[in-house]
Amino acid sequence: MNFLKNFLIFLFILIVLLFVGAGGYMHFYGKSFLQSSLQTAIQRNVDVGELFYQFPFGFRVRNFNVEGVLQAKEVRGQISLESAFSREIQITSVHLIEPIVTVEKIAALSGVETVPETTSEPDSSSKKEEVSKPEIVLRKGVGEAKKRIKIRFNHIFVEDGQVSYIRESGDKDFSFRLEDVDLKVDHFVFPMESVETAFQISAVLKEVKDPFLGSVIEGEGMVNVVQKDMDGTFQLIQAGQDSGLTAHMVSKNNNMVVDGQVNMNSSVLASKAQKKEESLSVDNLIFGALSSMGIEIEAQFSFETKMDDFRIENISFSGGVGAKNLLPQ
Numbered sequence: 001m002n003f004l005k006n007f008l009i010f011l012f013i014l015i016v017l018l019f020v021g022a023g024g025y026m027h028f029y030g031k032s033f034l035q036s037s038l039q040t041a042i043q044r045n046v047d048v049g050e051l052f053y054q055f056p057f058g059f060r061v062r063n064f065n066v067e068g069v070l071q072a073k074e075v076r077g078q079i080s081l082e083s084a085f086s087r088e089i090q091i092t093s094v095h096l097i098e099p100i101v102t103v104e105k106i107a108a109l110s111g112v113e114t115v116p117e118t119t120s121e122p123d124s125s126s127k128k129e130e131v132s133k134p135e136i137v138l139r140k141g142v143g144e145a146k147k148r149i150k151i152r153f154n155h156i157f158v159e160d161g162q163v164s165y166i167r168e169s170g171d172k173d174f175s176f177r178l179e180d181v182d183l184k185v186d187h188f189v190f191p192m193e194s195v196e197t198a199f200q201i202s203a204v205l206k207e208v209k210d211p212f213l214g215s216v217i218e219g220e221g222m223v224n225v226v227q228k229d230m231d232g233t234f235q236l237i238q239a240g241q242d243s244g245l246t247a248h249m250v251s252k253n254n255n256m257v258v259d260g261q262v263n264m265n266s267s268v269l270a271s272k273a274q275k276k277e278e279s280l281s282v283d284n285l286i287f288g289a290l291s292s293m294g295i296e297i298e299a300q301f302s303f304e305t306k307m308d309d310f311r312i313e314n315i316s317f318s319g320g321v322g323a324k325n326l327l328p329q
Contacts, residue, residue, distance in 0.1 A: 034059070037089070041149040041190060044069060057081065072099035080154075088150035095157045104166045105309075151190045158183035163203075174311075178203040178217070194226040205236065212236055215244060228254035228307045251307040259302045 031051045038046040049063025058078040065071040077094035161181035167174045181203040188197050200220045205212055221232025230251040237244040247260030303315040 034061075037149055038066075041089075041151050042066065042069075054078070070096075070099055070101050072096045074098070088152055091151065091153045093155040093157065094153060095159065096161065097159050099158060099161045100164075101161070102164045102166070105168070153188045153190075154186070156183070156185040156188060158185075161203075164207075175207060176205060177207040179206050180204045192225050194224060196222050196224055198222050199232075212238065212245070214238075221249075230256065230307055254307045256305050256307045256310075257302070258305065259300075261298070261300050263298045 031048050034051060035046050035048050045067040047063075047065040047067075048061055049065075050061070052060040052062075054060050054076065056078075057080075058076065061075040063071075063073070064075045074097040075094065076097070078092040080090035080092050083090045158181055161178075161183065163178040163181055165174075165176055181201065183202075184200045186198040187195055189195055198220075199222070202216070202218050205215045205217050207213075215236045215238050217234060217236050219232055219234035221230065223230045223232065228251060230249060232249050234247045234249065235244060236246075245260060245262045247258055249256060249258050251257075299317045301315055301317050303312060305311050305313070
């Protein structure tokens, strides 16, 4: 009996020492290993502020930064034991706390849009050549000869994130920002391969033209980034209103069709136009007249675009207006 008791005590102490040792090793040596592994996988410089061990096979990173792509206040994750027996890193779950993502696309002279690799301005003699060849240039400290490591994520959670999208295309510039982003992603692989990824998102729409400024966006669906396939449903709800917009987006081989319905109170449109002190126009006169009668605008819409170059052009509407408040009660 005493032997069993002493053996259990010894086993408990051994386990504690192992976890303490794992925590100490990760704190002092894991940072450089994590940075080099991620740099090899994504071919960009990665900066890890502080790295801590989390029970049982997890990590916690403060001040995480991927050059030109992502920065996050904190990242927490759990690694699958299968990673020790395979040539890929399998992440059971990862949580990104207050991440900031900026996507910027600049139209080239040929009409092809590319994502700039740095914020610095190239000289005029090489500008056209650099834009027309959107190759990823390895940063200093990134091993060019090393083979990429595949990272497989079972679940990704984003909390209180921010996403900025900027597309510069001459006189057709388009941009928006999402704040308070809560996102859940299931099944994602990097470097990207053909796999169906499920997603759920909730965010607040900022820095976008009226009438949807401050609206809440909610969506869910499936996307295959490599094949450029998508099937998702999204809803925009105006702040303080029950009306908004619903859209069903379906893409096959990058060819996307968007169908939906817009339903909003015309008084919202009229008040926002007045706040901006726009010049008097036929549209404003119509909205002003409709708002005085409490009329709601309902219409179905449809347009085609590209999944990797989302544009709202040649949109067609059908529907009408409803005077629900005109009849006496």
